[in-house]
Amino acid sequence: MNYNVEKLHLTNIEEVSEIRSFLSTFQLDYEKDIDYTVVIRDNNKIIATCSKAKDVLKGFAVNHSVQGEGITNLLITAIQDRLFQEGIFHSFIFTKPIYETTFKSFGYKVIASVEEVSLLEYGFNDIHKSLATMKKLYGVDSSIPKTALVMNCNPFTLGHRYLIEEASLKSEQVLVFIVEEDKSLFPFVDRYHMVKNGVADLKNVTVIPGGKYIISSATFPAYFLREETKVLSAYTKLDATVFSKYFCKQFNITKRMLGEEPYCPVTKNYNEALVSVLENHGVEVEVIPRKWIATPENYISASKVRNLIKKEGREALDKLSEFIPTITLNYLRSEEGKEVIKKIINSNTPH
Template sequence: MIYSAEKIHLRNPAEVDEIKKFLEKFQLDFEKNIDYTVAIRENGQIVATCSKSRDILKCFAIDPSMQGTGITNILLKSIQDKLFEEGIFHSFIFTKPVYETIFTSLGYKVVEKVDKVVLLEGGMGGINKEIKKIASEFSIDSSKPKTALVMNCNPFTLGHRYLIEQSSKSSEEVLLFVVEENKSLFPFKVRYDLVKKGVSDLKNVKVIPGGQYIISSATFPAYFLREAGEFLEAYTTLDAKIFANYFCKKLNINKRIVGDEPYCKVTNAYNKALLKILEKSGISLETVKRKEGENKTGFISASKVRDSLRRNKGVNTEELSDLIPGTTIEFLLTKEGKEIVEKIISSHTPH
């Protein structure tokens, strides 16, 4: 029999429901951020499906009776044709370890794997090229040991500044990776610029875009969902292993510093996974107690900043000066800053 992949119309509830029911057989959820889905049918029934979210292939499932028939190639070609149409020439596959050999036989390479998930990539580029590019662009000397931090900074606070300052004092060189995924209320470009301005006096700190391999939709989707589901441990461990086995080894990072996490379960779980994985690789993890506000407002956090903006329906300079540096306040008062503040006031997004 000749099989062909059909496009699923994501605005058609009946078609999406059919995919959801098929995926349930494989303990897979049809994720909200999916933008393209294909399926293969036999006698009118779905026997295989694959979806994508931007450059990430996911929700891949084939009925056991159909495995070995070559329909994986058909699914993959259909998704890749869509990627090429969108000008995307490098892609990731998030799948169960049982499917690893299927994709490696089709040219994909394993980036990292844990018990429940495996992350593969294919096409132009790749993680080793990405790290080589970072080393070149930011003049990173891999012969010298370094300290690393990874931050989202949504927005940049005095708490972030304190953590970076402590790292700067205790380390010869600090690599500060700013999460690049654009799923926060403050866009990446804004967050990156605020961090750079906020630490411009710390000459041994290099501010680096986090890219696709550090807390991204490919490595750690649960971070952006803020959901402590059954795959949380898998995602946190996957991201931690990628950091240890690639970034630490290639850039000679021997220490990572994190702030303690009394609020968020996801970040707390991530810190625990980091500790476990980094120690195995001989890399130390230092946890620094969060900075408290001067006006007895408790620990400083970006969520408190956003809460203040919502509660005051704008910038309360006196209240925020206890939480954020002058550079962040200045930005909030610009035209672009005011537009973001308006979004925050009308939003309940947790991250």
């Protein structure tokens, strides 16, 4: 039978409702960040679909009654054609490990696989080439063992500075990877420059954009793992596996330092799982107690900074000198910082 691929109109409430209903039968969610969806119908009913959010394929589902009829090929081809039209020649897809073979037949290569999920990518500029380029661009000498930190810095605080200082004192060379995913209230480019300029005096520290392979949409398979504990477990294992298997090997990272998280249960569980996976891959992990002011309860955190700004707006800046370095304070007083303060004030939850 010949099937036609149709573009879903994302502004059509009825069509979006229909795709949500179809995906729910596969225990899949139709996520908010989806920007393009195709469907295949039979007798005017959806029998297959695939979506994308920028360069990540998601929401892939084919009715069991028509599996094996070439529909997967139609869907993937349609999405890849759209990616090429947008000038995107590298993409990711998540699937359950049992479906790896299907996507490998379309040119996708497995980056990492854990119990719940496999991460695959398509395109010439794969993870090996990306990290080799990163290594050359930032002049990383892989002959020297290194300590690594992965930070979001939303915004850069004195707590972050403290962790990097500790790593600098204890290590010959330190790599600080800044999460590049732009889903934080402070834009990536500003977060990166705050950290880079804020630790410029530490000569054995190199600050590097994390790219697409560190804590990004490409390593967060939440869209088909609905239970929070499963999401966290899969997220941690996949992220830590990618870091251990590729980053540690490429950059000669032998140790990763984490900030202690005694207050947030989710982050605490994430850190514990991260330690387990990294150590199983032969990477030493050191957890550093949080920096605090006067008492341990008065610990420094980026979320405290955002919450204070949300509560008091620009009036909070005079109270933040104990929590953030001068470079962050100056940023918040700049025109760019004023816009971020507005976003924090108007946000439901300060991310």
